[in-house]
Amino acid sequence: MPYKSGRKRTEYNKQYWLDNREKLIKQQRDRWEKRRQYTQEYKLSKGCKICGYNKCAGALDFHHSNDDKEFTIGSYSIMNLERIEREIKKCVVLCRNCHAELHEKEREL
Ligand SMILES: [Zn+2]
Numbered sequence: 001m002p003y004k005s006g007r008k009r010t011e012y013n014k015q016y017w018l019d020n021r022e023k024l025i026k027q028q029r030d031r032w033e034k035r036r037q038y039t040q041e042y043k044l045s046k047g048c049k050i051c052g053y054n055k056c057a058g059a060l061d062f063h064h065s066n067d068d069k070e071f072t073i074g075s076y077s078i079m080n081l082e083r084i085e086r087e088i089k090k091c092v093v094l095c096r097n098c099h100a101e102l103h104e105k106e107r108e109l
Pocket residue numbers: 048049050051052053094095096097098099
C-alpha cells in the first residue's frame with residue numbers, strides 16, 4: 001500500500017475496493033468456507049462427548065468447559081485459523097441436546 005495514513009490512504013483503499021470488489025468478496029467467502037469446513041470436520045471427527053452423536057455437524061456445538069472463552073467459534077468469519085484452533089482446544093464437542101441439558105443443569109445448581 002503506497003500511503004501510510006491520511007485521506008490519500010482512505011481514497012486509495014476505497015478505490016482499491018471498487019476496482020477489486022468481486023475478487024475481494026470471493027477471497028473473503030473462500031476464507032470463510034475454509035474455516036467453516038475445518039470446524040465442521042472437527043466436530044464430526046470428535047462427536048458429542050456425552051452421547052457420541054456425530055451425524056450432522058450443524059447439530060454439534062463447541063462447549064467451553066472452563067471460563068476461558070475468548071470468542072464464540074461461530075464468529076470464525078473474522079478470525080484466523082490459528083486462533084480458531086486455539087479456541088477449539090479449550091472446548092468439548094456436544095450435540096445440541098446434551099449441550100442444552102448441561103446448561104439446564106448448571107442453572108439448577
Ligand atoms: Zn449428545
